[in-house]
Amino acid sequence: MINVFNKMAFACLLLSVQIGVFAQKNVILEPAIIECRYLDRSMKDTLTGQIEADTMILRIGRNVSCFYSKDVLFSDSLKRTPNGTTKWINLMGQYAREGRSRDLLCNDSDYYYLDYPEQGQITVRTKVNNKGVEYTEERETLQWEFRDSVKTVLGFECYLAEANFRGRKWLAWYTLEVPVSQGPWKLWGLPGLICEAYEDQGQYSYSLVSFTPNPGGDIMLYNLFKSYEKKSRFEVFEALVRHRELMIEDARQSGNSWMIGHGRSPGRKELDWMR
Amino acid sequence: MLKIRLFLILVALFYLATASAQSVISGTVRYAEEGGGPAAGIGVMMMSVDGKSMLGFQNSDSEGAFSLTYRGNADSLLIRCHALDIKPLERRIAARTQQLQLVVESAPLSIAEARIKEPPMRQRGDTLIYTVAQYLDSTDRAIADVLKKMPGIYVEKSGKVSYNGKEIIRFYIEGMDMLGRNYGVATNNIKASDIASVEVYERHQPIRALESLERPDQAALNLKLKESARGAWTTTLQLGGGYKPWMWNAEAVAMYFTRKVQTMLTYKTNNEGDDVVISELISFEIPLIEGAASLLNLRIPSEPPVDRSRYLMNNVHAVSTNVLTRLRPTIDLSARASYIHDRQTAEGSSLTRYYFLQEQPVDVEELISSQIRTDQAEVSIRLVNNSATHYLDERLNITGRLYDANGTVGSINQNLYRPAFSIENRFSDMIRKNERIYSVNSNTSYTEGSATLKVSPLPFNDLATEFAPNAVQQLYTRRLDSQNNLRWSQNIGYWQMMVRAYFNARIENMESTFLLADSEFYTFPAVDSMTNDVSLRRFDVILAPRFEYNSGERIKISLDLPLDVRFTSYADEDEHRFHFLPRLSLSGDIAGGLRYNLDARLTSGVGGVNSLYMGYLMTNYRSIGRRSGQLLHSSGKTATVGLEYKNPWIGMITLLRGTWSRNEQDLLMGSVIEGILVRQESLPIAHHSDRYGFELSYSQRISVLATTLGIALNRTWQQAQILRQEQLIPSLRGLWQGRLTATTRLSDKAQIFYRGSGSLVTSRMSGGEDISRYTYLQQSLSGQFVLGRGFRLDGSVEHYFNDAVSGSHRHLVFADLSFGWLHKRMEFRLEARNLFNHKTFNYISSNNLIDISTMSPLRGASVVLKVRFSIL
Incomplete structure (x- = not known):
């Protein structure tokens, strides 16, 4: 496993080696008033039930919110420091030896800017083939159906609501104690903060594990590349799939069989592909 | 035509009815301040009038507009507005299509308080x-x-x-x-x-x-x-005294941890029964020195299965220093030194019952007292280079121990003086070149020990005489042991091929003399049948190929095929034997946290020099024996299969494991009991023993209840043959063991612990009824309570039950109480122990068709005051 992680880390490194060199300054959008951390669980293998988990951060401002992986932000930030790439390689090597390479990796490496650049819009930034790409679309209004079920999540009294989104049925537990209509990933539109959400197949879920009001700091627009090519959501996903297929083919030809079995899937983006 | 009109009328009525069941409630939200401008991003909820059901929701847009559709039959609805920076607004409205003008007031930003939660693991x-x-x-x-x-x-x-x-x-x-x-x-x-x-x-x-x-x-x-704990010295001192009897307790602990240097220094002394030697200073490996001259023993009272502090009368001083320094990122140098001085006194009485095949059991009663002084010094130094391509491990350990014990059993005096010394060097050097490994390993040790056991008067009447009523048994052992191997391995994909070549050597010598002595312990010359001078040389040359397939979590399978050529030489005998000792291991993940493992192996062994002596040896005051002079050969088969399940999200870990093993030997140790005396002799009788068992354990952190629960259950059966009074007795021993532990945090200031364990032991001769059957239960409930202002209260109740014990000792309950006060860096603790003032503990245990009833004196009710403070 560690061997696989080492190789995966190396592949990730090749993909991101230029980040630190050409990146632009980050842009402050507005002060953050709430920081939520979600445990993001993805079933990696539906046959074995193997689950991977990451910590995702939702920073909420008065007008704009941002949602991203804690570990990915750490990795990307490290690479932007002087000799950051070398530091990242060393750290990845160390983590791989300690069997925790996932501390620098994540199933979802995208940065989601909610209600940005305009209210009701969403901008997603990611990288394809070592190039920055972004797409902006209207924030889809989910048709939530409200249920009477009640439960407590992280001490918040939560209510259940259900909606179909991108081809899957999502169940969300929201709380009226935090009157912001936000949630993890692209889930939103409920009368309060979404504390827990999962789709009915059990493959993906988010659970609130920490809630911090007035966390300090700002909501940042992270510029990790010199520029971001604007595309549509479908174009981005198609480019990702094509890139992955090329990597697998390349690995197959060079005899790196590990990549064929262990190459990272587009993960959460698969859900975005659903119409 | 009329029908058509009626149909159209019905359709119109249906449409009207439907239209009346769907109400559109729309409007705008505006701020009361700022000239009544539109309020964007306000959450507008449509609820049932009791506020329990959410019927619709929308955020107001940039113009403050919203629109909600109600499909239902209620007369009234509740409209609520909320956001982070407004005062919540609530209005009851009629359930009909209408336009609303909602005016909200700004308010300071208000967010629920911070909450942080993490999964149990x-x-x-x-x-x-x-x-x-x-x-x-x-x-x-x-x-x-x-x-x-x-x-x-x-x-x-x-x-x-x-x-x-x-x-x-x-x-x-x-x-x-x-x-x-x-x-x-x-x-x-x-x-x-x-x-x-x-x-x-x-x-x-x-x-x-x-x-x-x-x-x-x-x-x-x-x-x-x-x-905050890195790079700072942490030093704590503790002083304490108590009564009854007069007791003291003192300790000093200093620690310093950084990423390059770690050190830990301790000094502990007490006479209150806190056995710091066992709890902190003894290695969890069996030290080499334990084997030296340990054939001779002083008969001491059996230890009861209660906390040692309840009965241990000690006087211990123990000091240890541990230092590690990281010379380079991959190179660590560590050193350790410790010294222990310990005096222990004990008293007790025991009744040992020996069971026979066709005779009545024999009981041996003993009233025992002992005083044991142990001095042990140990120094070890270790250098490790642990890099990705090179591993070097060099360890040197030197240990010296002096064991001096006196005691009486009834009117018989016994004295044992047993010094021992050992030095051990372990060396390992490994180089990795890509997927290939080359290594050399060497472990060489030398152990030397002697023992002198004096018994006065000697209870063996056929040996003792009127002029020589006492006896002295002397024993001297030396052993040089060297185990060396070369390794080569190659990984290809998921496969690994490994070959190891071993060369092991062991040279042992044992000399003993049994001497009769007069009342002044002037000894008389020994006779040949009471002396030994035995040497054993053993060499193993092993070629051990190994094949492994390891695909990560899914499956790992390994097959070891070692071939051992063993040469042994003792007395005038030389022998060489071939042993083929394969081992198969299989493990892997089935799905979602479920893991299986299986292991099956053959083993082989030979006895040491201790199994060869033919002259009589007195091992304790009432046991004397000899061996046949033949080397003991043993072989074993073991199979284990297990399932593990782990779910970190709910903090649960479970295990189910089954084990079977068979051990075969070509010599059988027999004993003849004559009154209180035991004569032992080994005979060339091939025999075997079987052991079956399974264990189940379950452990879970229940976060909602702030409780950690642990359950374990063991069941074992053991079949063996026992040679007693020259008769072969097949025996069967069964054991049920269970354990339940629970720790619960009642609040931030109170937590309770429960720990219960029980066992059911049965012994029988095969085909017969149980000759002994004991149930044993031990449970304790303790609590820790913070009372405020630095005060805390600890209390515990322990309950022991042994159904083989009669009278008031069948159930025994202990209670302890401790009151503490923490003031700045100082902590005061007043401990009241054994509040019910129990003076003795009775216990019965059983093994190999021998039952032992023990009565141990306990330390009575006592009080100890301790002061603990941090210096740095």
């Missing part, structure tokens, strides 16, 4: 991470107190840690192995509040050069320090 690859804060209570002192609450982790009083039923192989502090197998001093002394998290590496490979090539099924534990 997290998993990253093969690493389980327990956040200490999740388990830490204000009453916890040492990290062992917290480890006990973590699911899957079991901590013994000695500080030894097991994970999921298997002892850990490494104990790291910040990733550094300072203490080796002596880590009990860390678990019992490092402050719990200094630790940020505990990491368990489930399949830990301590050698970096082997990472990605070999993943052993062995766990290791790592303590991650808080930032």
Whole structure:
């Protein structure tokens, strides 16, 4: 496993080696008033039930919110420091030896800017083939159906609501104690903060594990590349799939069989592909 | 035509009816201030009038507009508006289509208070991470107190840690192995509040050069320090005194941890029964020195199964120093030195019952007292280079021990003087070239010991005379042991091929003399039948190929095919034998946290020089014996199959394991009991013993109840043959064991612990009825309560039950109370022990068709005051 992680880390490194060199300054959008951390669980293998988990951060401002992986932000930030790439390689090597390479990796490496650049819009930034790409679309209004079920999540009294989104049925537990209509990933539109959400197949879920009001700091627009090519959501996903297929083919030809079995899937983006 | 009109009328009525059931409630939200401008992003909820059901929701747009559709039959609805920076607004309206003008007032930003929660444990690859804060209570002192609450982790009083039923192989502090197998001093002394998290590496490979090539099924534990605990000395002192009898307790502990240097210094002394030697200073490996001259023993009272502090009369001084320095990123140099001076006195009476095949049992009653003084000094130094391509491990350990014991059994005096010395060097050098490993390993030790056992008067009437009523048994042993191997291995994909070549040598010598002595202990010349001078030389040349397929979590299968050519030489005998000892291991993940493992192997062994002596040897005051002069050969078969399930999200770890083993030997030790005397002799009778067992354990952290629950159940059967009074007795021993532990945090200021264990032991001669059947139960309930202003109260109640014991000792209940006060850096504790003032403890145990009833005196009700304070 560690061997696989080492190789995966190396592949990730090749993909991101230029980040630190050409990146632009980050842009402050507005002060953050709430920081939520979600445990993001993805079933990696539906046959074995193997689950991977990451910590995702939702920073909420008065007008704009941002949602991203804690570990990915750490990795990307490290690479932007002087000799950051070398530091990242060393750290990845160390983590791989300690069997925790996932501390620098994540199933979802995208940065989601909610209600940005305009209210009701969403901008997603990611990288394809070592190039920055972004797409902006209207924030889809989910048709939530409200249920009477009640439960407590992280001490918040939560209510259940259900909606179909991108081809899957999502169940969300929201709380009226935090009157912001936000949630993890692209889930939103409920009368309060979404504390827990999962789709009915059990493959993906988010659970609130920490809630911090007035966390300090700002909501940042992270510029990790010199520029971001604007595309549509479908174009981005198609480019990702094509890139992955090329990597697998390349690995197959060079005899790196590990990549064929262990190459990272587009993960959460698969859900975005659903119409 | 009329029908058509009627149909159209019905359609129109239906449309009107439907239209009336769908109401559109729309409008705008405006601020009361700022000239009544539109309020954007306000949550507008449509609810049932009782506020329990959400019927619709929308955020107001940039113009403050909203529109909600109601489909239902209610007369009235509730409209609520909320956002972070407005006063919540609520209005009851009629359930009909209408336009609303909602005016909200601004308010200071108000957010629910911060809450942080983490799962009981997290998993990253093969690493389980327990956040200490999740388990830490204000009453916890040492990290062992917290480890006990973590699911899957079991901590013994000695500080030894097991994970999921298997002892850990490494104990790291910040990733550094300072203490080796002596880590009990860390678990019992490092402050719990200094630790940020505990990491368990489930399949830990301590050698970096082997990472990605070999993943052993062995766990290791790592303590991650808080930032505040790094680079600062932590020093605590404790002084205490008590009565009755007069008691003292003092200790000084100093620790310093950085990423480059770690050190830990301890000094402990007490006479209150706190056995710091066992709990902190003894290695969890069996020290070589234990084997030296340990054939001779003083008959001492059996230890009852209660906490040692209730009966141990000691006077111990123990000092230890541990230092580790990281010379380079991959090179660690560590050193350890310890000295122990311990005096223990004990008294007790016992009744030993020997069962026979067709005779009445024989009872032996003994009233025993003993005084034992032990002095032990140990020094070890270790250099490790653990890089990705090179592993070097050089260890030198020197130990000296002096054991001086006196005692009486009734009117018989016994004295044992047993000095011993050992030196051991372990060397390992390994080089990795890509997927290839070359290594050389050598472990060489020399152990020397002598023992002198004096008995006065000697109870063997056929040996003792009127002029020589006493006896002296002298014993001297030496052993040189060297185990060396060369290794080559190659990994290709998921496969590994390994070949190891061993050359092992062992040279042993044992000399003994049994002497009769007069009343002044002037000895008389020994006769030949009472002396021994035995040597044994043993050489093993082993070629051990190994094949492994390891595809990560899915499956790991390995096959060992060692061929051992063993040469032994003793007396005038030379022999060589071939042994083929294959081993098959299989393990892997089935799905979602479920893991299986299977292991089957053959083993082979030969006896040591201790099995060869033909002259009589007195091993204790009432036991004398000899061996046949033939070398003992044994062989074994073992099979284990297990299932493990782990779910970090709910903090649950379970284990189910079954084991079968058979051990075959070509010599059988027989005993003849004559009154109180035991004569032992080994005879060339091939025999075997079988053992079957299964164990089930379950451990879970129930976060909602702040409780950690642990359940374990064991069942074993053992069949063996016993030679007693020259008759072969097939015996069957059955054992049920169960354990239940629960720790619960009642509040931030109170926690309780329950620990219960029970066993049912049955012994029978095959085909017959149970000749003994004992049920034993031990349970304790303790609580820790913070009273405020630095005061705390600890209390515990222990209950013991043994159904073989009659009278008032069948059930025994102990109670202890402790009152503490923490003021700045000082902590005062007043401990009241054994409140019911029990003076004795009766206990019956059973093994190999021998029952032993023991009565042990206890320390009565007593009070101890301790003052503990931090210097730095």
